[in-house]
Amino acid sequence: MQVTVKIKRFNPEVDKRPHWEEYKLEARPTDRVLDVLHEIKWEQDGTLAFRRSCAHGICGSDAMMINGVNRLACKLLVKDLGDHIVIEPIRGLPVLKDMIVDMDPFFESYEEVLPYFINDDPPPAQERLQSPEDRALFDATTKCILCAACTTSCPIFWTNGRYIGPAAIVNAHRFIFDSRDQGAGQRLEVMNRMNGVWRCRTAYNCTEACPRDIPITQAIEQVKREIARTAV
Amino acid sequence: MKRAHKYDVIVVGAGGAGLMAARYASQNPNVSVAVITKLYPTRSHTGAAQGGVGAALGNVSEDHPEWHAFDTVKGGDYLTDQDVAEVFAREVVEAVYELEHMGLPFSRTPDGRIAQRKFGGHTREFGKSAVERACYAADRTGHMILQTLYQQSIKNKVTFFNEFHVLDLVMVDGACRGVVAYELATGELHTFHSKAVILATGGSGRMFGVTSNAHALTGDLMSIVWRHGLPIEDPEFFQFHPTGLYRIGVLLTEGARGEGGILRNANGERFMERYAPTIKDLAPRDMVSRAMYLEIREGRGAGPDKDYILLDLTHIDGDIIEERLPDITEFARIYLGVDPIKEPVPVQPTAHYAMGGVPTTLETNVISDGQNTIVPGLYAAGEVACVSLHGANRLGTNSLGDLIVFGRRAGMEAARYAQEVQFDYLPPDNQEPTREMLERTRGGSGKERVSHIRKDLQATMMDNASVFRTEETLTTQLRVLEELKERYKDVLVEDQGQQYNTELMEAVELGFLIDNAEMLVNAALNRTESRGAHSREDYKERDDENWLKHTMIYREGNGVRIDYKPVTLGKYEPKPRVY
Numbered sequence: 001m002q003v004t005v006k007i008k009r010f011n012p013e014v015d016k017r018p019h020w021e022e023y024k025l026e027a028r029p030t031d032r033v034l035d036v037l038h039e040i041k042w043e044q045d046g047t048l049a050f051r052r053s054c055a056h057g058i059c060g061s062d063a064m065m066i067n068g069v070n071r072l073a074c075k076l077l078v079k080d081l082g083d084h085i086v087i088e089p090i091r092g093l094p095v096l097k098d099m100i101v102d103m104d105p106f107f108e109s110y111e112e113v114l115p116y117f118i119n120d121d122p123p124p125a126q127e128r129l130q131s132p133e134d135r136a137l138f139d140a141t142t143k144c145i146l147c148a149a150c151t152t153s154c155p156i157f158w159t160n161g162r163y164i165g166p167a168a169i170v171n172a173h174r175f176i177f178d179s180r181d182q183g184a185g186q187r188l189e190v191m192n193r194m195n196g197v198w199r200c201r202t203a204y205n206c207t208e209a210c211p212r213d214i215p216i217t218q219a220i221e222q223v224k225r226e227i228a229r230t231a232v
Numbered sequence: 233m234k235r236a237h238k239y240d241v242i243v244v245g246a247g248g249a250g251l252m253a254a255r256y257a258s259q260n261p262n263v264s265v266a267v268i269t270k271l272y273p274t275r276s277h278t279g280a281a282q283g284g285v286g287a288a289l290g291n292v293s294e295d296h297p298e299w300h301a302f303d304t305v306k307g308g309d310y311l312t313d314q315d316v317a318e319v320f321a322r323e324v325v326e327a328v329y330e331l332e333h334m335g336l337p338f339s340r341t342p343d344g345r346i347a348q349r350k351f352g353g354h355t356r357e358f359g360k361s362a363v364e365r366a367c368y369a370a371d372r373t374g375h376m377i378l379q380t381l382y383q384q385s386i387k388n389k390v391t392f393f394n395e396f397h398v399l400d401l402v403m404v405d406g407a408c409r410g411v412v413a414y415e416l417a418t419g420e421l422h423t424f425h426s427k428a429v430i431l432a433t434g435g436s437g438r439m440f441g442v443t444s445n446a447h448a449l450t451g452d453l454m455s456i457v458w459r460h461g462l463p464i465e466d467p468e469f470f471q472f473h474p475t476g477l478y479r480i481g482v483l484l485t486e487g488a489r490g491e492g493g494i495l496r497n498a499n500g501e502r503f504m505e506r507y508a509p510t511i512k513d514l515a516p517r518d519m520v521s522r523a524m525y526l527e528i529r530e531g532r533g534a535g536p537d538k539d540y541i542l543l544d545l546t547h548i549d550g551d552i553i554e555e556r557l558p559d560i561t562e563f564a565r566i567y568l569g570v571d572p573i574k575e576p577v578p579v580q581p582t583a584h585y586a587m588g589g590v591p592t593t594l595e596t597n598v599i600s601d602g603q604n605t606i607v608p609g610l611y612a613a614g615e616v617a618c619v620s621l622h623g624a625n626r627l628g629t630n631s632l633g634d635l636i637v638f639g640r641r642a643g644m645e646a647a648r649y650a651q652e653v654q655f656d657y658l659p660p661d662n663q664e665p666t667r668e669m670l671e672r673t674r675g676g677s678g679k680e681r682v683s684h685i686r687k688d689l690q691a692t693m694m695d696n697a698s699v700f701r702t703e704e705t706l707t708t709q710l711r712v713l714e715e716l717k718e719r720y721k722d723v724l725v726e727d728q729g730q731q732y733n734t735e736l737m738e739a740v741e742l743g744f745l746i747d748n749a750e751m752l753v754n755a756a757l758n759r760t761e762s763r764g765a766h767s768r769e770d771y772k773e774r775d776d777e778n779w780l781k782h783t784m785i786y787r788e789g790n791g792v793r794i795d796y797k798p799v800t801l802g803k804y805e806p807k808p809r810v811y
Contacts, residue, residue, distance in 0.1 A: 013729045030567070042683030046726035046735040051275075053446040056482045056563060058375060059275040075566060096417065097732040103272065116383035117335025126289075127332040129344035135337065142337050142369070142376060146274050174337075181335065213562075 001083060003027045005036060008088035010095050029079035033066055037073055050099035057211055060147030063090050064099050070149040070209040090152035092161060106148045109164045113172035113190055118183030134179040141174040141219055143212040150206035150216055156199050163199045166206035166216045173219040176226060188227050197223050235422045239266040240650035242411055242426040244398045244453060247276035248635030249614025250432035251381035254390050256643025263647045267390060268413055270397040270448065273382050277434055277446045278635060281374025283487030284366025286354055286629035287328040288321065291345040292364035297321035299356060300365060304630060305804045307353040307516045308623020309764035314802030316594055316621050324633040327640060328367050336380040338369050350490040353516040353627040362514050366629045371485050371557045377632060397737055400666045402658060403460050408610035409658055412666045419730030421663045427653050428646035431590060431612040432639065436748040440583035440698060441690035444476055444483035450741035451748035453616050457590050458747055462600055463784040465618040466588035468755035468766045471626055472699050474520040476582025477567055478540045484560045484579060486628040488545060489513045491556055496542045496576065497532040508811040515811045518625040518765040521581040525699050535578060542576035581699055587626055589618040596642040602784050602797035611646045613638040620782060624764020673739045678724040682739045685719050689749060697753050702770045706757040713750050720746060754792045755783045776806050
């Protein structure tokens with residue numbers, strides 16, 4: 001099928017501001033949007049810049065706004081979009097070139113939540129025990145691939161770039177509800193700050209944007225309730 | 233940013249092996265460490281590993297490291313170095329516990345222990361029946377290892393240079409003194425002066441048209457090492473994973489068969505019963521991939537073109553599939569529109585893993601010949617390396633085990649070495665070869681698109697040098713490679729900018745891929761036997777008398793030179809490999 005692809009381009013070495021360019025090409029309905037981008041880059045315009053690596057939704061490189069919603073380009077097929085595809089970079093992070101945005105602010109927020117296991121007790125000779133039920137409490141939030149689709153779909157984040165954002169909260173949740181971890185207090189304190197979890201107004205954009213189907217809004221609500229419960 | 237850097241230890245690559253190496257190197261307080269990656273660390277392909285990491289914990293049924301070592305040797309068709317397999321099987325047990333202590337969220341048994349499941353080629357009592365050895369976190373074990381190690385890197389304040397593409401090693405008098413890297417954001421070259429460099433850059437699967445490998449896996453450091461006159465070990469052994477999604481090659485874990493999945497041909501027959509009567513669908517990957525090709529060749533392939541096999545999970549409880557295999561279930565639904573709970577999934581073998589690579593000692597020192605001569609200051613671990621744990625065919629789950637065991641060793645060894653030696657002289661013109669290479673690539677006549685040359689490379693490698701090979705196909709492929717090398721001289725780079733010039737990097741990576749193909753095809757043509765993943769239809773038998781030895785292939789002039797290294801044997805005598 002013939003598809004028309006409109007891409008928001010920006011080359012900092014040439015352009016003062018972003019502009020749209022249109023490409024026409026043949027695509028199969030089962031092609032990924034990433035295949036379409038590659039076809040353009042490989043056959044029409046080598047200067048088109050975007051990140052990608054695994055090409056099947058695991059590495060988190062290719063989050064972009066596609067037909068108005070944040071998606072991974074490698075996890076969305078042409079047949080689900082029709083013959084008009086509009087692609088722009090994810091919003092709220094500085095655009096460096098075409099689809100490539102500056103990820104540093106995103107990873108800085110992530111690091112704020114102490115996204116690592118904290119348990120100062122000497123470990124046992126074998127594994128720490130954890131029941132399947134306890135393991136299930138944080139199963140969903142272990143799926144996060146740090147693609148930023150959620151945070152950059154959040155209207156609160158668009159207006160306040162200092163809001164820690166859903167991805168960071170998801171990763172705080174992953175440890176707060178891990179029965180083996182002892183750092184929940186410190187993390188809940190971060191969550192309770194001015195630009196922490198209370199900025200969330202449950203717009204649900206994050207949940208809809210997540211390519212890993214993490215129920216993000218629910219996780220955020222669980223963190224809020226945990227703050228209330230432990231009254232930090 | 234300044235463009236000259238100095239660290240005691242440089243780690244190239246930020247997947248499982250690289251992050252493990254960085255963690256252990258930086259535990260030495262007297263040593264400064266930095267990690268350089270052409271991606272962001274969490275984008276590394278360790279994250280795509282699914283089914284589990286094999287370790288004889290015995291949480292589900294009795295198991296022992298000796299059994300694991302034996303399976304690894306037999307799985308490797310006796311080309312595995314047996315001292316390596318023994319150390320590995322022992323150390324991987326403590327390494328898995330260590331990952332758990334770092335917080336890795338393994339799935340759990342009812343009594344709260346790390347959950348384990350069956351996997352191809354892993355058996356109890358030296359081959360009697362399949363054993364639950366793969367420690368797993370649903371079907372995203374690699375993702376959880378990568379995330380956990382990255383989390384630890386943040387905790388330990390590891391220094392990262394993200395989106396820095398290493399394009400050269402600085403070699404002086406046969407020793408490695410640093411690396412040259414291209415900064416994607418600016419197009420500038422940086423020199424990293426170091427006492428020790430650890431290579432942990434993964435594989436080269438993108439030389440094949442159907443692959444489970446990420447776009448980033450272009451064999452960069454194997455090629456760079458080779459261009460410096462150092463050998464590559466056993467490149468002819470390239471694993472094809474049996475269950476790639478039809479046409480696109482995305483991996484569906486062997487864990488699916490570990491949970492009871494069955495491969496069927498067009499007639500619905502469970503054909504693996506004929507090829508491996510004891511463990512059937514859980515035979516090692518080389519055997520299963522060959523069996524699938526043979527079924528297709530004999531007209532029993534499924535689908536309108538009779539060119540795929542069916543992975544049948546429909547007899548397994550849907551809840552178990554959703555709980556233990558959620559990601560691959562989603563892949564089948566999204567990419568093929570097939571729901572594995574309701575219907576079998578079309579699959580075909582997919583290029584998956586380089587058993588060969590940069591040869592190292594058990595201590596991860598890179599070596600320069602078959603006599604184990606050490607290259608001072610250079611270490612390697614993970615898929616880029618060949619230690620040789622996997623021999624002629626890697627068992628499923630042993631890649632993740634390899635990363636954590638040998639990544640850890642590399643970090644410790646490199647740090648210890650760095651502490652003992654002083655920074656040595658670095659020639660001021662160390663960037664010149666890289667600058668020239670980039671100018672050449674950027675300034676070509678522009679007649680040939682990168683993608684066209686690469687597509688031809690990938691298609692011909694599938695046709696001539698994949699699961700089955702003959703002298704005729706390999707000789708043909710050598711001719712093809714000569715043509716591709718000529719065409720590569722005229723490569724087109726439209727983007728003449730400095731910032732995020734991903735087109736230029738793709739062109740450079742294509743050069744690396746062609747080198748990797750050249751080593752593979754030459755070594756495959758040279759080895760006139762069939763062993764593990766290297767299957768010659770004109771030499772169908774394993775030939776221990778002449779070929780129980782490792783290939784060491786060198787770049788020489790425009791051609792290659794092939795030498796050998798003995799296999800370290802041990803208590804397991806080479807036997808016919810039946811399952």
